Amino acid sequence: MPSAKKTLLINALLVTTLIFSACSSSKTTSSSNSENASEQRNNQPSIAELEEIYWARIDSSKMNFTEADVKFMTGMIGHHAQALIMSGLAPENGASPQVQTLAARIINAQKDEIASMQTWLRDRDQPVPEVHIDGLNLMIHGTGMDHSNHMNMAGMLSQEQLVELSGAKGKEFDRLFLTYMIQHHQGAVTMVKTLISTDGAAQDEQAFRLSTDINVDQITEIERMKLMLSKIESESKD
Amino acid sequence: MKLNKLTKTGVFKSVWIFLFSAALMTYACSSTEPMMDVDYTSPTVNSLSNVDSPTPDPRVGLGAGLFDAEEAIWNLNKLSSTPPPEAFLGVTNSDLAFKGKYAIQGNYNGVLVWDISDPANPVLVKDYLCPASQSDVSVYGDLMFVSGEGLSGRLDCGTEGVQQAVSDERLRGIRIFDISNIEEPEYVANVQTCRGSHTHSVLKDPNDDENVYVYVSGSASVRPEEELPGCSDMSPDDDPNSALFRIEVIKVPLSNPEMSKIVSSPRIFEDLKAPPTHGMSPADAIEIEKARKAGAFIIEFNGQETVVPDRFVAQLMTNALGVEGEPTAADSAALREQLPAIVARMFGGGDGDGEEDDRGGPTQCHDITLYPEIGLAGGACEGYGLLLDISDPANPTRIDAVADSNFSYWHSATFSNDGKKVLFTDEWGGGGQPKCREADPMEWGANAIFTIENGKMKFQEYYKLPAPQTSQENCVAHNGSLIPVPGREIMVQSWYQGGISVFDWTDPNNPVEIAFQDYGPIAADRMANGGSWSVYWYNGAIVSSEIARGLDIFELEATPYITQNEIDAANTVKLDYLNAQGQPKFVWPKTFALSKAYVDQLERNKELDNAAVKMARQSLANAEAANPKVRKKILTELADKMDGMASDNEKVKMLAESVRGLASNQ
Numbered sequence: 001m002p003s004a005k006k007t008l009l010i011n012a013l014l015v016t017t018l019i020f021s022a023c024s025s026s027k028t029t030s031s032s033n034s035e036n037a038s039e040q041r042n043n044q045p046s047i048a049e050l051e052e053i054y055w056a057r058i059d060s061s062k063m064n065f066t067e068a069d070v071k072f073m074t075g076m077i078g079h080h081a082q083a084l085i086m087s088g089l090a091p092e093n094g095a096s097p098q099v100q101t102l103a104a105r106i107i108n109a110q111k112d113e114i115a116s117m118q119t120w121l122r123d124r125d126q127p128v129p130e131v132h133i134d135g136l137n138l139m140i141h142g143t144g145m146d147h148s149n150h151m152n153m154a155g156m157l158s159q160e161q162l163v164e165l166s167g168a169k170g171k172e173f174d175r176l177f178l179t180y181m182i183q184h185h186q187g188a189v190t191m192v193k194t195l196i197s198t199d200g201a202a203q204d205e206q207a208f209r210l211s212t213d214i215n216v217d218q219i220t221e222i223e224r225m226k227l228m229l230s231k232i233e234s235e236s237k238d
Numbered sequence: 239m240k241l242n243k244l245t246k247t248g249v250f251k252s253v254w255i256f257l258f259s260a261a262l263m264t265y266a267c268s269s270t271e272p273m274m275d276v277d278y279t280s281p282t283v284n285s286l287s288n289v290d291s292p293t294p295d296p297r298v299g300l301g302a303g304l305f306d307a308e309e310a311i312w313n314l315n316k317l318s319s320t321p322p323p324e325a326f327l328g329v330t331n332s333d334l335a336f337k338g339k340y341a342i343q344g345n346y347n348g349v350l351v352w353d354i355s356d357p358a359n360p361v362l363v364k365d366y367l368c369p370a371s372q373s374d375v376s377v378y379g380d381l382m383f384v385s386g387e388g389l390s391g392r393l394d395c396g397t398e399g400v401q402q403a404v405s406d407e408r409l410r411g412i413r414i415f416d417i418s419n420i421e422e423p424e425y426v427a428n429v430q431t432c433r434g435s436h437t438h439s440v441l442k443d444p445n446d447d448e449n450v451y452v453y454v455s456g457s458a459s460v461r462p463e464e465e466l467p468g469c470s471d472m473s474p475d476d477d478p479n480s481a482l483f484r485i486e487v488i489k490v491p492l493s494n495p496e497m498s499k500i501v502s503s504p505r506i507f508e509d510l511k512a513p514p515t516h517g518m519s520p521a522d523a524i525e526i527e528k529a530r531k532a533g534a535f536i537i538e539f540n541g542q543e544t545v546v547p548d549r550f551v552a553q554l555m556t557n558a559l560g561v562e563g564e565p566t567a568a569d570s571a572a573l574r575e576q577l578p579a580i581v582a583r584m585f586g587g588g589d590g591d592g593e594e595d596d597r598g599g600p601t602q603c604h605d606i607t608l609y610p611e612i613g614l615a616g617g618a619c620e621g622y623g624l625l626l627d628i629s630d631p632a633n634p635t636r637i638d639a640v641a642d643s644n645f646s647y648w649h650s651a652t653f654s655n656d657g658k659k660v661l662f663t664d665e666w667g668g669g670g671q672p673k674c675r676e677a678d679p680m681e682w683g684a685n686a687i688f689t690i691e692n693g694k695m696k697f698q699e700y701y702k703l704p705a706p707q708t709s710q711e712n713c714v715a716h717n718g719s720l721i722p723v724p725g726r727e728i729m730v731q732s733w734y735q736g737g738i739s740v741f742d743w744t745d746p747n748n749p750v751e752i753a754f755q756d757y758g759p760i761a762a763d764r765m766a767n768g769g770s771w772s773v774y775w776y777n778g779a780i781v782s783s784e785i786a787r788g789l790d791i792f793e794l795e796a797t798p799y800i801t802q803n804e805i806d807a808a809n810t811v812k813l814d815y816l817n818a819q820g821q822p823k824f825v826w827p828k829t830f831a832l833s834k835a836y837v838d839q840l841e842r843n844k845e846l847d848n849a850a851v852k853m854a855r856q857s858l859a860n861a862e863a864a865n866p867k868v869r870k871k872i873l874t875e876l877a878d879k880m881d882g883m884a885s886d887n888e889k890v891k892m893l894a895e896s897v898r899g900l901a902s903n904q
Contacts, residue, residue, distance in 0.1 A: 057328025
């Protein structure tokens, strides 16, 4: 092509390139705020690196635990499991709708907490108690604790008391359930207190959180149950 | 043409014609009916009774991932997603507060200060390392307050934790910072409390410019006496100084924050008797009536009507009446007659009120929302929703208390802007458990909406995230705030890994979801803690603190359920700062957006007919395009017309008032 036209074409291309590069750079300088932001992003690790850091930190945060934390989790799993047995009796034993709602809530909450505690132990390479419930019988496998150990925890019902509860119906069941569950919950609160009175315990965030949640929920339930119980007891005096 | 042909008369005539036409035109232009109507666009407006939400719900089945999870979003625009700085990554991000152009994000490692003046590009201006859980943050003036309750929080902000059960190095309470230079917060004071601070709320007394008050909510275990003298966890009957059953009120002298101290520990939980259960919602009452008409057996139990399930009916027929085989009509009649007596025998008669019981009630509040402009506070206190009078900030008193018959243990409260409604949230499971699974009841881990009538709370309805979440996603109702759309109650709320949900609770019996966003679980194979801890509206931005993923910022999208006018009206509210637990009262300046928003709402609810809506829109459009003098005229006339149409329709009156206000500003 004629050189004049060629020059024109090259110039046009140059200008076009200049325009495009000018346009793209102007994006990042449009405001100092976004400039800082994009600079920050350029200095930040990539998504893959961020994820690596994240998971590494999560893992290392799990290493900050003590024997007391392990004992708490292990024991509380068995403790919760008994609450499941007690609460499971409510529907068939003709409990009042209120007690049935409460029992359902206890089952849902404590089942999930058992799973959380098992995960906590597993993550820290500790023996994980597996819960097996057969009627009124509670069996804990996998911790090297013998069968009878878990019965000694604060607030736990004896087998006789469990049998007594399972034989009660209607209003009598309500009364016994509330009485025994209050005692059971108070035991859990005691276990939390023991935990936090121990040096180094509950430094681990998950252990603190779980134990605090258990503490708060069960204290709340104790108060509600006391009220329900006193209502029943005042009615039976009439 | 010769000049002398244009006689004086001819010119005179044409001048007069000219002047006359000019006058006519001027008159025409300044008349109340403009010669030309201005074009305007009508928004599409749909009723909330028929929300066209995406089906199937896209929040179900989202793929997992940390920073690359699948995402579902509806009626929201995401402006940015910013991960935490490296030193704070893998550590829980918690609550948010706002001051000026800054969002202050709590993190269990300390505090992050973000410049969000460009919400699409948040800039981290400071990451302050000072570990404490939960690092709940608030601001007032040049002060920032941070909550700590965990056992590893240190007075010196160290990261090594505190190994002794009793230690003078431990901080459980409130940290106070001077943020006059927000990019360099200065730790100036702390106040230790017996149970630490799970959350806190800042109250500015309108009558006191020298101090602010911090209400401390502590729900963790009481510290040993040896660590903090005066802390007792005995029952108040045994020790009147018990740390149980009270909240702590800290007085902070604004010019000398280092002198901050606890000034009172009001026992707002005294003598809480058998909690009045909230009773039947209006929806329940309708169900009962339907069941009654269909021939079901209804009994009154604990003061509440309940339908007897069929299998119990069958049992009763057999056991109580000795019926064999199919019951006859006579049998049914007999059972109906005998039911009250049977129930009385089984469960004890009456509703058992008036008994003096041992201390029943909560020992602490999880969270307290203060609404000083109306003198009320809502306390979510371990199973009770309390209504408090805070006209004397150092001495709050209890006005009313409700408990939930579904055993919801409320954790926080939000008032409607006019203070006539309150919403309590049930953070069942503490936020670390998956409570939004298919099988989890919709009344648990949800919001309970109440109206407030004469200082009494009356239950209306529950609201829970409609989309089920997996067992790998911790999910329950958590923190949120009102979006200041005038004339409606709209809230944006976090649900942890359930994502965020925007819902309208203007009709307390029919809360409706109108927008949402959700990620897939952080991990496909385990429950990893994450999701939105808090999401708040602040000056047009919807800011979410994502526990694992950082800071997400959204804005509303115009839809038939919230029009652009309504969004614009909401954005006329400008806050200087925001602590969600210190609820601000929204006041809307008189703008065109405000008036147009009301028109949209009147159309949506069919409170104005089409002709009136059209007329109002045209007038507003014409007014907006006109010069101030004409504008004032058009608006005044419109206001008059609306007043004329109002009869007793509150919203039409609000429209009239808003238009009139706009007119007087011209």
